[in-house]
Amino acid sequence: MASPIPIHAQLSPRRRGPASGPRLETRFDRRLARILVYATHVFYDKGYAAASMRDLSRASGVSLSGLYYYFESKEELLYLIQKHTFTTIVDRLRRRLEEVADPVERIRLFILNHLEYFLANQKAMKVLSHEDDVLKNGFGAEIAAIKREYYQICMELLDHYKQARGLEFSSRTAVLSLFGMMNWIYTWYNPRVDADAVELAREMGDIFLRGIGAGSAKAPQKKKPATSN
Amino acid sequence: MASPIPIHAQLSPRRRGPASGPRLETRFDRRLARILVYATHVFYDKGYAAASMRDLSRASGVSLSGLYYYFESKEELLYLIQKHTFTTIVDRLRRRLEEVADPVERIRLFILNHLEYFLANQKAMKVLSHEDDVLKNGFGAEIAAIKREYYQICMELLDHYKQARGLEFSSRTAVLSLFGMMNWIYTWYNPRVDADAVELAREMGDIFLRGIGAGSAKAPQKKKPATSN
DNA sequence: CCATTGTTCGAACGTTCGTTCAAATAATAG
C-alpha cells in the first residue's frame, strides 16, 4: 500500500499496456479490456463503493485473486474505466470539430458528440459522471485534468459564439447548465420511450442555443457593461 | 398492492415522531434531528455507501451503539434525510404557488424555489440527488412517490405554459433538461465564485424559458431569424 | 429513599471487505 505513484509500473509480471512488443494488442490487453467491461456493468449497477471485487469476480468469471493479475487495486480499476471513457470522448470531439467552422454548428456538434457517446456507452458514462470525486491523489488529478480540458473546449466554443453574435451572458452558468442537462440523462433515459441521440441533441441544442441566443431577459435587470465571464 | 408500509412502527422503546404527547417536540425528536444533520454531512462527504456508522459516531459524538437508539438501520437514516428534505421542498413550493397565477411566473417560481432550497441546504440536496436509487422496497417506494409528485407539478406548470402560448415541444425532455440544469449544481457550485439563488434562478430561468419559448425548431437554421430582442 | 423510565455505552457478534501469496496450471521456446 505504499508506492511512489508511478501509476502502474512494471510491478506486474511483464509488460503492461500497448508498449513495445511483438503485437500491438497483447493478449493481456484484450483480457484486461474484457474485465473492464464487466467492471463497468458492476459499478453501474451497485455504485463504486458498494460494488465488491467478489461481485466483479462473479460477473466476469475470473477468480477473485485472478483479477489482481490485471490491475493493482479497485481504485485503479475505476481509474482505467474513467480514463478510457473520457479520453475517447474528447478525442472523438477534437477530430469532429476540425471539420466544422460555424460557431453555432460547432456547439451543436459538441452536444451531439456528447449525447451520442453518452447513449452508446450509458453505463460507462454513468460511472464517469456519478463517481466523480471518489478517485484520490494521482488518479483523481489525472481525471480532473481531462475534465478541465473538456470543460475548456466547451467554454471556448461558447465564447466564440458570444463574440460572433455580440452577446452577453455568464459563460460559466451557461456551460454548466448545458453539462447539467446532458449529464443528468443517466438518471432518466429510457431507450423505449425517449428519442435517440440525434433527436435529443437537436432538442437540447434548441433549448440551449435559443436560451442563450438573445440578450438579457425582458425585465430590466443589472447592467453589465463590458466585462463578460 | 404490496404492503401497508408502516415504515417504522413502535418497535423503539417508546413513541417516535411528533405523535400524541405532552410536548409537540420531544427531546427525542430534537436529538434525532441533530443526528440527522451530522449524518447529512457524513453522507455528503463520503457518499452513503462509503460512509460508516463509525464515521457518524465520530462526527456526532454519540457512541456507535447509542445511535441505534434513534433509528433502526443505516438505510432508515438515509430515508429520514431524504424524506424530510423532499417533503419540505415540495411543501414550500405548494404554498408559494398559491400566490402566483401567471404561467411564466409560476415556472420562474418553481426554479427559484428549487434553487433557493438547493443552495441553502446544499449537503442535504446532494444526498437526495446523488443517492437517488439506493433505497429499496418500502423506503425507496416512498421517496420515489414524492419524486414523481414533484416531477408532476413541474410538468403541469409547463403544460399550462404551453397551452397558454400555443407552443409545441417535448415536455418530457424540457422538464428533465430543467431538472438536469438545476440538480447538477451540486457538482460545481462555489459560493465564493457563483451568484446567489435569486440571480442563478434568473439566469437559468432565462435559458430555459427562452429555450422553450419559441416555436418548434424543425427548419434547418443557417441564419438567425430576424426576431427582434 | 426506592422504583421506573429514558438514554448511553463498551464490548462483542458474525459477515464481508480488499488484498496477498504460494502453489498449480497453461502456453511457449529451445
Added chain:
DNA sequence: CTATTATTTGAACGAACGTTCGAACAATGG
C-alpha cells in the same frame, strides 16, 4: 522432451463493516 514464462487459483490475512445486547447512567415521580 525440458525449461521458462505467463496466467489462474484456493485459501487465507487483518481490517472494517452494520448491528446487537446487557449493563450502566441520568432523570423523574412517588
